[in-house]
Amino acid sequence: MGFQPPAALLLRLFLLQGILRLLWGDLAFIPPFIRMSGPAVSASLVGDTEGVTVSLAVLQDEAGILPIPTCGVLNNETEDWSVTVIPGAKVLEVTVRWKRGLDWCSSNETDSFSESPCILQTLLVSASHNSSCSAHLLIQVEIYANSSLTHNASENVTVIPNQVYQPLGPCPCNLTAGACDVRCCCDQECSSNLTTLFRRSCFTGVFGGDVNPPFDQLCSAGTTTRGVPDWFPFLCVQSPLANTPFLGYFYHGAVSPKQDSSFEVYVDTDAKDFADFGYKQGDPIMTVKKAYFTIPQVSLAGQCMQNAPVAFLHNFDVKCVTNLELYQERDGIINAKIKNVALGGIVTPKVIYEEATDLDKFITNTETPLNNGSTPRIVNVEEHYIFKWNNNTISEINVKIFRAEINAHQKGIMTQRFVVKFLSYNSGNEEELSGNPGYQLGKPVRALNINRMNNVTTLHLWQSAGRGLCTSATFKPILFGENVLSGCLLEVGINENCTQLRENAVERLDSLIQATHVAMRGNSDYADLSDGWLEIIRVDAPDPGADPLASSVNGMCLDIPAHLSIRILISDAGAVEGITQQEILGVETRFSSVNWQYQCGLTCEHKADLLPISASVQFIKIPAQLPHPLTRFQINYTEYDCNRNEVCWPQLLYPWTQYYQGELHSQCVAKGLLLLLFLTLALFLSNPWTRICKAYS
Amino acid sequence: MLPRGLKMAPRGKRLSSTPLEILFFLNGWYNATYFLLELFIFLYKGVLLPYPTANLVLDVVMLLLYLGIEVIRLFFGTKGNLCQRKMPLSISVALTFPSAMMASYYLLLQTYVLRLEAIMNGILLFFCGSELLLEVLTLAAFSRI
Numbered sequence: 001m002g003f004q005p006p007a008a009l010l011l012r013l014f015l016l017q018g019i020l021r022l023l024w025g026d027l028a029f030i031p032p033f034i035r036m037s038g039p040a041v042s043a044s045l046v047g048d049t050e051g052v053t054v055s056l057a058v059l060q061d062e063a064g065i066l067p068i069p070t071c072g073v074l075n076n077e078t079e080d081w082s083v084t085v086i087p088g089a090k091v092l093e094v095t096v097r098w099k100r101g102l103d104w105c106s107s108n109e110t111d112s113f114s115e116s117p118c119i120l121q122t123l124l125v126s127a128s129h130n131s132s133c134s135a136h137l138l139i140q141v142e143i144y145a146n147s148s149l150t151h152n153a154s155e156n157v158t159v160i161p162n163q164v165y166q167p168l169g170p171c172p173c174n175l176t177a178g179a180c181d182v183r184c185c186c187d188q189e190c191s192s193n194l195t196t197l198f199r200r201s202c203f204t205g206v207f208g209g210d211v212n213p214p215f216d217q218l219c220s221a222g223t224t225t226r227g228v229p230d231w232f233p234f235l236c237v238q239s240p241l242a243n244t245p246f247l248g249y250f251y252h253g254a255v256s257p258k259q260d261s262s263f264e265v266y267v268d269t270d271a272k273d274f275a276d277f278g279y280k281q282g283d284p285i286m287t288v289k290k291a292y293f294t295i296p297q298v299s300l301a302g303q304c305m306q307n308a309p310v311a312f313l314h315n316f317d318v319k320c321v322t323n324l325e326l327y328q329e330r331d332g333i334i335n336a337k338i339k340n341v342a343l344g345g346i347v348t349p350k351v352i353y354e355e356a357t358d359l360d361k362f363i364t365n366t367e368t369p370l371n372n373g374s375t376p377r378i379v380n381v382e383e384h385y386i387f388k389w390n391n392n393t394i395s396e397i398n399v400k401i402f403r404a405e406i407n408a409h410q411k412g413i414m415t416q417r418f419v420v421k422f423l424s425y426n427s428g429n430e431e432e433l434s435g436n437p438g439y440q441l442g443k444p445v446r447a448l449n450i451n452r453m454n455n456v457t458t459l460h461l462w463q464s465a466g467r468g469l470c471t472s473a474t475f476k477p478i479l480f481g482e483n484v485l486s487g488c489l490l491e492v493g494i495n496e497n498c499t500q501l502r503e504n505a506v507e508r509l510d511s512l513i514q515a516t517h518v519a520m521r522g523n524s525d526y527a528d529l530s531d532g533w534l535e536i537i538r539v540d541a542p543d544p545g546a547d548p549l550a551s552s553v554n555g556m557c558l559d560i561p562a563h564l565s566i567r568i569l570i571s572d573a574g575a576v577e578g579i580t581q582q583e584i585l586g587v588e589t590r591f592s593s594v595n596w597q598y599q600c601g602l603t604c605e606h607k608a609d610l611l612p613i614s615a616s617v618q619f620i621k622i623p624a625q626l627p628h629p630l631t632r633f634q635i636n637y638t639e640y641d642c643n644r645n646e647v648c649w650p651q652l653l654y655p656w657t658q659y660y661q662g663e664l665h666s667q668c669v670a671k672g673l674l675l676l677l678f679l680t681l682a683l684f685l686s687n688p689w690t691r692i693c694k695a696y697s
Numbered sequence: 698m699l700p701r702g703l704k705m706a707p708r709g710k711r712l713s714s715t716p717l718e719i720l721f722f723l724n725g726w727y728n729a730t731y732f733l734l735e736l737f738i739f740l741y742k743g744v745l746l747p748y749p750t751a752n753l754v755l756d757v758v759m760l761l762l763y764l765g766i767e768v769i770r771l772f773f774g775t776k777g778n779l780c781q782r783k784m785p786l787s788i789s790v791a792l793t794f795p796s797a798m799m800a801s802y803y804l805l806l807q808t809y810v811l812r813l814e815a816i817m818n819g820i821l822l823f824f825c826g827s828e829l830l831l832e833v834l835t836l837a838a839f840s841r842i
Contacts, residue, residue, distance in 0.1 A: 217746060219812060235741065239810035696840050 029094070029127070029137040043137050045085075045092035045127055046467050053128040054094055056083045058121055081123060086364050091467075093364070094125060095413065096139060171209040178578020185209070189578070214241065278392030284309035285387075285394065288337045288346050295385065295418050296320045313389065313422045320416045324363070324406070327379060327414060338394055349385075349397040356381045356402040363406065364413045376405040382417045390425040434480060435522025438573060438581025444477040445568070445584070447515035448526060448533060456526055459566065459587075460512045461486045461615055470508050470613070478566070478617050480522075480582075487614030492598065494608070498557035501596075505613055506541045509564040509591065512615055513538075518568075518587045532583075539590040556597045563592035564615040571622045585622060712838050713778050717831040721775050724824045728767050731817055735760055735803075742809050752808045763799040770796055774832065783839050790832050797825045 029043050045052065058081070086093040125137035173184035180190035185202040186209030202208055214221040219236040228236075279285070285293040292309035297318050299305050304320035337346040356362065362381040381402050388396035434443035444458045460475040461484055470488040478484065490508060492501055513536065520532035541561040569585040598609050634641070642648040654660050655668045683689070739760070743753050770792040777786030804810065804818035 217809075234813040234816075235738075235811050237746070237809045238812050238815060239805075239808075 029125070029135050034137070034139045041097075041139060042093055042095045043125075045094055045135065052092065054083055054085050054092075055126050055128065056081055056096065057124045057126070083125065094127075094137065095364075096123060096125060098141075172207050173203050173209065176577060179575065279312040279389075279394070280392060281311075281313040283312045285312060285338060293338060295383070295420060296416065297418070310385075310420060312394075315421050317419045318417070320418065322414055322416060324379070324410060324412050324414050329378075329380075338397065347394055347397055349399045351399045351401060354400065354402050356404040359404050359406075362404065362415050363410075375408055377408045377410075378403050378405055379414060380416065381414065383419070385418075385420045387420070387422045388425045389422055395425050433523045434519070435581075437521045437523050437576070438583055439480040439522045439570075441481040442479050443522065445480055446519035446522070446524065447536075448517040448519070448529075449515045450529070451516060457515050459515060459518070459617075461617065462488045462512070469610075475512070481570070481619055483616075483618050485614065485616045487612055489610040490613050491608040492611050494598065494600075498560075501557055501611070502541070502560055505561050505611065506591070508613060509541075509561065509615065512564060513566070513589050518584055520583050520585070534584065534586060537586065537588040539588065541591040541593075556595065558595050559593040560596045560611065561591040562594045562596070562611065562613045564613075565590045565592060566615065566617045568617065568619050569622055570619055572624045712781050712835075714831055714835040714838070717778050717828065717835055718775065720824065720828050720831065721771055721778070724828065725771050727820070727824065728764075728771070731821065732760065732764050734817065735814070738811060738814060742811070746809055748808060756803075756807050759799065759802070763796070763803075766792055766796050766799065774828065778832075778835060781839055783836060786832055786836055786839070790829065790836070793825055793829045793832070797822060800825065 029045055034041050034043060045054070082097050084095045084097070086095070121141045123139040123141060125139065127135040127137075171184065171186040171188075173181055174187045174189075175181055175184075178189065180194055181187045183198045183201050183203055184190070185195060185199065204210065215237075217237045218241075219233075219238045287293050292307075294307040295310050296304055296306050297308040297316060298320065304322065306320075337348050359381075363379075381404050382400075383402075384400040386396075386398040387394050388398075434440060434446050439445075447458045449457050459478040461478060462470070462473040463476045463486065468489045470490050473488040488508075490505060492504075496504075515536060517529070517533040517535055520534055524533060525531040567588045567590070569587075570582050571585050572580050573583045574581055596611055600609065638644050639647075642650065650657060650659055655663075656672055658665065660668065736757075739753065739757055742748050770789050773785040773792070774789035777783070777789060800818045800821045804815055804822070807814075
């Protein structure tokens, strides 16, 4: 794209400026670069925010030309974009919003262009302090017309073929989904190497998948079962069993067909009702009125989809940003009733309403109307749904709604939160599992602290906010399989010595790993230490009092433990119904040291400097089996390796070798023979042969 | 005296193939026996085995078509060989391929293939192959005039 070169260069410039200015307490945008995929985006302006003016400019898309960031044109809005500034505690929340709405995308373009981005622009937000440019925010806008959901409720229906010719369930011994059944030779999930192990012990008869038994006139059947007349070897049937006379007769109920089966086409225009046959994972939940049960969800591009169906057994926790002027109540959905297959009745959601406190978390006010006499309006700021499921149906629905009263004409942005959880009908208040038995991706790593009374815990990382200080950072759990790097800024006073600084840094980093053991599996029992609990291997920080001579030289501190590295070894540990289960083999925490010097300006008055400390989590996968060692031929003669050479000998006759997978092999052979036929015809009808035939006749 | 336009081979220079004529003679009698036996075999299969009616009618109709192709093929082959004419012999060569296709159908693809049918169709395929080879050689000999 033409946007990439200037955006990348500006990205590096703003990242560097932001970090440097934050250390001196100047203005800075956090984050300094945003890739925008929805109609609104927000950033925090930290620093000395008094008397700050924010302006917006649309950068031109000329490749290779870097625009000079200017604050001369102080405009808060363009014809397409608007900027709003909400003051907070030492922070300004800057929100950039697309004013036309996303209907502008679908009205101008047809459906065939839905894959290309509809809005593609680069915005520059500048912050001015005392008529001088202080900070810049670069926004790369890529908004697509059609967005797909992150939790897709699929409507795939299994097509049942005509059972006369394809019996339903032709392999009765295939009892496990996604895995090979031993001694079941008709199981398609068994590889050829695995079938070789038990080929001589396969199940025979109908249970082994032989749904077409041999008939009496078959040549192979006659020699094994009973005595045959003398003419049998000549008049026995030797055609294969695909032409068996018993094919399909089971379903006709007679030896010979009475009538031809008529072909019927059934067109169903209603939504497919899965509740009548029972839900399976991923099916959309249906109501009694044969409609989808919808809850607002977030699409892959970050948009808020108001009427998204809920998929069975898919938990989610989303935040939707809506405009208060466009907000509408969804009471009709709350009162929807869901069909219950097992009980033969319906399930009515039990709704509990609570008043929401601290509206500043949900609603950002931009205007307060002067008309105070209007009636208040009620908005839902949080909705928590708990679905109790039993086998393949839903037995109970509990809804907790947090509401708030606002003015009827109040304007602003509201952030709603929707949480959906699926619980089994017999689940109590046990600790939530991270998988059963192996870990699931995205679930918290379960940890244990045997030195405390309340020993249920997990490993944490920082989630910085505001100025990014360690004192205001909150914790977030470490999720299985996700490598994370996070950090915060530690304030250092001018009177602190190096030993004190080291102790503070170690104390901050240790607060993340307040655990002694980590669960090997996702379902390890907290009360039983021998149920798969691994002790965390800790490599301690060096002595904080070491090397005191260098501590007072120009404010230099050596060996400050500023980085915590958490390494988690994982491995595959078998499969359950074909799904690979992963477990943790070991956890190691280690500190890394840096040399740090106190930075002050012209004067070293009572001013605190900032030491950045960080923590990283790395998941290292250990293969369950040793990889095959390379042969000497494979190591030395690399000319046959297709990945290292430009000439690939197995691909020389490409369409007709097994390496080509673009089409079926039989189709490739057929097309090759057709081409050969055309070449032969052209050869025999060409001039030399025609003249030879004329000479002979 | 013959009419003008027709020319006879010179006396004493006969190019007809005697092995080909022997094969055509034997194939004619064999085909007559084959079709009579096939009718009785289809009667046997229709009575004893659960033969679908549509399949039975299809197989018998194709058998009659096969009989027509064979009669035409043998007639043109014999006439072309004895009269030393290339065009009838070429027609016979061309009809050998659908004839072999029909024999292959009755050997492999019909609803119930008895072992007797397999043996008889194998012999028919042998006849087709041998006659095809000798017909090509005879055509080459005719073209060398």
